[in-house]
Amino acid sequence: MTFDVNAIREEFPILSRQVHGKPLVYFDNAASAQKPDAVIDAMANAMRHSYANVHRGLHTLANETTQAYEDARESVRRFINAGAVDEIVFTKGGTQAINIVAAGIGASIRPGDEIVLSIMEHHSNIVPWHFLRERKGAVLKWVELQPDGSLDMDSLAKQLSPKTKLLALTHMSNVLGTVPDAKTAIDMAHAVGADVLLDGCQASVNLVVDVRALDADFYVGTGHKIYGPTGIGFLYGKKAKLEAMPPFEGGGEMIETVSRDVVTYNSAPHRFEAGTPPIVEAIGLGAAITWLAKQDRVAIHLHKQALLARAVDALRGINGLTLHGTAPGKGPVLAFSLQGAHPHDLAQILDRFGVAIRAGHHCAQPLMSHLEVSATARASFALYNTAEEVDAFVQALSKARSMLS
Ligand SMILES: Cc1ncc(COP(=O)(O)O)c(C=O)c1O
Structure with missing residues (x-):
C-alpha cells in the first residue's frame, strides 16, 4: 500500500x-476531525435508502438497518481487537462512555476507595470520578508527570494501593500528545487488584489499538475524532466487567422484562443502550473505521x-x-x-x-x-x-x- x-x-x-x-x-484535528466522502455518503445513503428503527423489526427496512447498525459494532470490535462483539457498547461519545463506567462501578464504591488518575486527563476522564468523590466518598489520587510530559511511573507506583478500585488513564494526552506506557500501567494496576479504564479518544485515531494485548478492562473512543460523525462513541468493556455493572439509563431496549413490580435487564451491550440509539451515526462510525482500515x-x-x-x-x-x-x-x-x-x-x-x-x-x-x-x-x-x-x-x-x- x-x-x-x-x-x-x-x-x-x-x-x-x-x-x-x-x-x-x-x-x-484533536478537537474534531473532518469527514471523508465515504462517511458522508454512508450516512446519507442510510437515510435515503435504508432507514428504520433498529432491533425487533419485522420488516425489510428495520432488518436492513439493524444489520448495518450491528455491522458497525463489529467494525468497532475489529478496530480495537476486542474478543467479542457484545463487549462493544455504542454511546453518544467518549464522555458518555466514561460516565457509564463511573456510574457502573460507582454502585459498589465505598468511602475511602481510591480512583487513580493522571494530571493530564481530559475533564471527561476527571469529572465523572469527582462525582464518585462527592457522592460516594471516593478518594482521587493523582499521578504526576516528568518534565517532558511523560507519565511518571514512580508516581503511579506510589499512588496504586490495595485501596485502588480503578486506574483511569489517557492513552494519549489531548494537550501534550504523551502516549503513556499503558501496558505497564495496566499490569501495575492489576497487580494491586484494580481495574483500568483507558481513555482512547485521541489514541484510537493515532495508534493501532489492541485491547486484548493491553489487557484493558475498559476502553473508550469517540467517532468524531476518527473521521466519523459526532453523537457516537464506544465503550469497550470485558464481558464480565460490563455484566457486573448496573444500567446507566432506563428505557426501551435495555430491559428484558418490565412488570408493575419488577424490571429485569437485558445483557450487555444492549443494557447500556437505552432508547433509540444514534443509528445513522453508528453507521457513519462503521464507515469511518472501514475507510481507515483500508489505509x-x-x-x-x-x-x-x-x-x-x-x-x-x-x-x-x-x-x-x-x-x-x-x-x-x-x-x-x-x-x-x-x-x-x-x-x-x-x-x-x-x-x-x-x-x-x-x-x-x-x-x-x-x-x-x-x-x-x-x-x-x-x-x-x-x-x-x-x-x-x-x-x-x-x-x-x-x-x-x-x-x-
Ligand atoms: C482525551 C479526550 N478524552 C475525552 C474526550 C471527550 O470526547 P467526546 O467529546 O467525544 O465526549 C476528548 C475530546 O476532546 C478527549 O480529547
Whole structure:
C-alpha cells in the first residue's frame, strides 16, 4: 500500500474550501476531525435508502438497518481487537462512555476507595470520578508527570494501593500528545487488584489499538475524532466487567422484562443502550473505521510524525515560544505558548490566514495548573495535512508574533 496525501485530500470535500480568502489549513484535528466522502455518503445513503428503527423489526427496512447498525459494532470490535462483539457498547461519545463506567462501578464504591488518575486527563476522564468523590466518598489520587510530559511511573507506583478500585488513564494526552506506557500501567494496576479504564479518544485515531494485548478492562473512543460523525462513541468493556455493572439509563431496549413490580435487564451491550440509539451515526462510525482500515496505518503514522517533527523544528526557532510536551513517541499534537501573546489572540490572527488551531485550557485544567498557564495554543495534525500546510502555519505564526509584539 502507498500513501498519497493528495489523493486522500480529494476524499475530504471540506478541505477545498477557503477561509478569509486563503486555503483552509485545518490543524484542529484533536478537537474534531473532518469527514471523508465515504462517511458522508454512508450516512446519507442510510437515510435515503435504508432507514428504520433498529432491533425487533419485522420488516425489510428495520432488518436492513439493524444489520448495518450491528455491522458497525463489529467494525468497532475489529478496530480495537476486542474478543467479542457484545463487549462493544455504542454511546453518544467518549464522555458518555466514561460516565457509564463511573456510574457502573460507582454502585459498589465505598468511602475511602481510591480512583487513580493522571494530571493530564481530559475533564471527561476527571469529572465523572469527582462525582464518585462527592457522592460516594471516593478518594482521587493523582499521578504526576516528568518534565517532558511523560507519565511518571514512580508516581503511579506510589499512588496504586490495595485501596485502588480503578486506574483511569489517557492513552494519549489531548494537550501534550504523551502516549503513556499503558501496558505497564495496566499490569501495575492489576497487580494491586484494580481495574483500568483507558481513555482512547485521541489514541484510537493515532495508534493501532489492541485491547486484548493491553489487557484493558475498559476502553473508550469517540467517532468524531476518527473521521466519523459526532453523537457516537464506544465503550469497550470485558464481558464480565460490563455484566457486573448496573444500567446507566432506563428505557426501551435495555430491559428484558418490565412488570408493575419488577424490571429485569437485558445483557450487555444492549443494557447500556437505552432508547433509540444514534443509528445513522453508528453507521457513519462503521464507515469511518472501514475507510481507515483500508489505509496504510503505518504510512499514515510516519506521515503525521513527519508533520509533527517539521512543526517542532520550526517552532523551536521562534524566540519566546515554549512547547508543552516533548515525550518520546508522542502523538501529533503540539501545544505551545508564545511570550507576550495570548493563545486566543494567536488563534484569531491565524484564522485570518486560513489556519485553524485551538486555544484554551483544552478541558485539562489540572494539566494547565501543572504547566502554570491558564491556556495554550494547540495545533494537531491528521492524515490529510501536508508539509506545505505546516509551513503556512509557521509563517502565519511568525506574522502573528510581529503583529502582537
Ligand atoms: C482525551 C479526550 N478524552 C475525552 C474526550 C471527550 O470526547 P467526546 O467529546 O467525544 O465526549 C476528548 C475530546 O476532546 C478527549 O480529547
